[in-house]
Amino acid sequence: MPLVRSDPTPFIASPAGATDLETLYRTHAPTVARWVARLAGPLVDVDDLVHEIFLVVRRRLPEFRGDAKVTTWLYRITERVAREGRRKDRFRRWFSRARHLEIQRTMTAPHLTPVDEFERRQASEMVYRILDRLPGKYRNVLILYELEELSGEEIATLTGLKPATVWVHLHRARARFIAEMKRDSGRST
Amino acid sequence: MKEPIARGRQSEADERAPIRHRWTTQPPGDTDEALAGALLRSAKVVQPFGTKNLAEVAARLRTRERRLPTKWAWQIAIAVGLLLFCGAVSAAVMHFLRVASVGPALSDTPVSMPTSGQVRRRHRVVAPPPDPAIAQVPEAPPVPGSTEEESESLPVKASPELPAAPLANPSALAQESRLLAGAIHKLRQERNPGQALAMLDQHRARFGAKGALEPEAEVTRIEALLRLGRHDQALGLLDAQVLTPAGVGREMLVARAELRAEKGRCGAALNDFNLLLATEASPDLVTERVLYGRATCRAQQGDWAGARSDLEHYLARFPKGRFADQARAAIGK
Numbered sequence: 001m002p003l004v005r006s007d008p009t010p011f012i013a014s015p016a017g018a019t020d021l022e023t024l025y026r027t028h029a030p031t032v033a034r035w036v037a038r039l040a041g042p043l044v045d046v047d048d049l050v051h052e053i054f055l056v057v058r059r060r061l062p063e064f065r066g067d068a069k070v071t072t073w074l075y076r077i078t079e080r081v082a083r084e085g086r087r088k089d090r091f092r093r094w095f096s097r098a099r100h101l102e103i104q105r106t107m108t109a110p111h112l113t114p115v116d117e118f119e120r121r122q123a124s125e126m127v128y129r130i131l132d133r134l135p136g137k138y139r140n141v142l143i144l145y146e147l148e149e150l151s152g153e154e155i156a157t158l159t160g161l162k163p164a165t166v167w168v169h170l171h172r173a174r175a176r177f178i179a180e181m182k183r184d185s186g187r188s189t
Numbered sequence: 190m191k192e193p194i195a196r197g198r199q200s201e202a203d204e205r206a207p208i209r210h211r212w213t214t215q216p217p218g219d220t221d222e223a224l225a226g227a228l229l230r231s232a233k234v235v236q237p238f239g240t241k242n243l244a245e246v247a248a249r250l251r252t253r254e255r256r257l258p259t260k261w262a263w264q265i266a267i268a269v270g271l272l273l274f275c276g277a278v279s280a281a282v283m284h285f286l287r288v289a290s291v292g293p294a295l296s297d298t299p300v301s302m303p304t305s306g307q308v309r310r311r312h313r314v315v316a317p318p319p320d321p322a323i324a325q326v327p328e329a330p331p332v333p334g335s336t337e338e339e340s341e342s343l344p345v346k347a348s349p350e351l352p353a354a355p356l357a358n359p360s361a362l363a364q365e366s367r368l369l370a371g372a373i374h375k376l377r378q379e380r381n382p383g384q385a386l387a388m389l390d391q392h393r394a395r396f397g398a399k400g401a402l403e404p405e406a407e408v409t410r411i412e413a414l415l416r417l418g419r420h421d422q423a424l425g426l427l428d429a430q431v432l433t434p435a436g437v438g439r440e441m442l443v444a445r446a447e448l449r450a451e452k453g454r455c456g457a458a459l460n461d462f463n464l465l466l467a468t469e470a471s472p473d474l475v476t477e478r479v480l481y482g483r484a485t486c487r488a489q490q491g492d493w494a495g496a497r498s499d500l501e502h503y504l505a506r507f508p509k510g511r512f513a514d515q516a517r518a519a520i521g522k
Contacts, residue, residue: 025247033238046238051246058250123231130228146213146229164205171204174212178221181228 021061024070025054031071032078038147039082039140040089041128049085053077068160075158079140086132130180138173145170285370365402368392372409382416389413408437415444424448432461434468443475447482455486462486472506481512484519 029050036049056077064073131139144155152170156163212226213233368388376385389410392400400406407426414423427445432438446461462483465475484499500516507513 025250026243029243029246030238033242034235037235037238042232042235046236047242047246050238050242051249054246054250120231120234123228124234127228127232145208146211146226147233149211149213152207163207167207168201168204170208171206174208174225178225181221181225 021058024057024061028070028074029054032074035075035078035148036082036085038143039079040085041131042124043128044082044085044089049081052085053081056081069157072158072160076160079159083136126184130177130184133180134173134176138169138176141166141169142173142177281370285366285373361396362401365392365396365400368395369402369406369409372406372413376409376413376416382413386410386413386417408441411441411444420448420451424452434465439465439468439475443478443482447478450482450486450489453489455489458486459483459490477503477507477510477512480506481510481516484516488519 032053033046033050036044036053037046040046040049053074057074060077064070131143134142140159141155141161144150144158145152150158152163152166155161155166159166161169212222213229215223215226217223217227369392372385372388372392375381375388389406392402392406396403407430411423411426414420414426424445427441427448430441430445432442432445434442442461442465446458446465449455449458449461462479465479466483480499480503484496484503487493487496487499497520500520503510503516504513504520510516
């Protein structure tokens, strides 16, 4: 079933077959978007990054031989694009504070009162500030475990790490997170 | 040594142990884990990627092109524009300041000195018989600006003796500066003192004596008048100035002295020349002109010994100076 019925042209053209890619997009785009939002933080444009990711998918699909699970493959692309997105965003934030505020507005949850929303926003910013100080391998494992609520085994499958390595990373990530959190709260008092 | 290794292995084994409880599911409390959990829960909310977003990204993918980051393109364009604008403004300011402060020295060509004959004709004064030691009072060099190669410029810089005008508002200052820069360009680059003077008249009409750049405008006006050969007017302006022999004042003093000498006002000219020579300065074009100019004036006034002394002094300091030949001829060397 084409994504956009009114348009007869396949939206993703690839030697591997347009239908497969369409299916891939339709099936995985929401998950990819969630990963992006989690990994890249609240200050990036999720739509832009999802677009970037599926551009990479379209380019790389012919090389994908099915050695890894599709989700693992997609996660690896997402991780790289999200990392790049964060790097670009740091530059953008340095350039303009306006965008920062604009994206914050889009994060507003309608069911919260303005005060709740403000506090949530502050806390969310603090989380990502702390996470950004963690090494990438610890940061992502912690995000997948605590925010994405994946099990150790699921994280291992997704990241291609051994389950034992996932736990080591998670233990270390937690220790670093608490240390950084204390440092942050010490600085703010 | 065994104990730390064993402890290390134990720690590694602890780290490999699966974690059973997520921080985000912990009940609120004061422990570090509970606080971290509360913090992380706040970051769990993400905007859902709904059907609208799906369709939008799909549409972008269909175009097979990256979407232009419109907002950023605009911001970057504005930033680049601002950078270019700032660069242009600072370049213009630097150029103006360079022209103003390091501009060519005031006419290293002196104003023509009157010969003894000219002075006698003008004032119908019977001069004392010339000292046989001085065969002839040196002929004056051409008036500045009378020939293209020799036309030099007055440095445009607020001299300390000129009263500082109150600072106008920035836009007025910008307009004033544009007008003055235009006049300097006409004068120096296009070598068109007439148009420069017209622009300076506009400046005067618009800003009057209260203009923040009025002192600079006055110096430019004097230079333009000199180039146009309107020495009387230039001298009129210079006479109105209280000058000190420092910086631009030195250049203006020598120009005034030469103009005064040219008009036969050798007494007043000598005051300026003496003031200049009384001030310690390294030998330069101004000193050269001052020595030669004073010698001329002294000769006009019949002070032959003084004139001779100045010319000898001149030759000692500037043996290859531009008036060296005239000086040698005058003292018969």
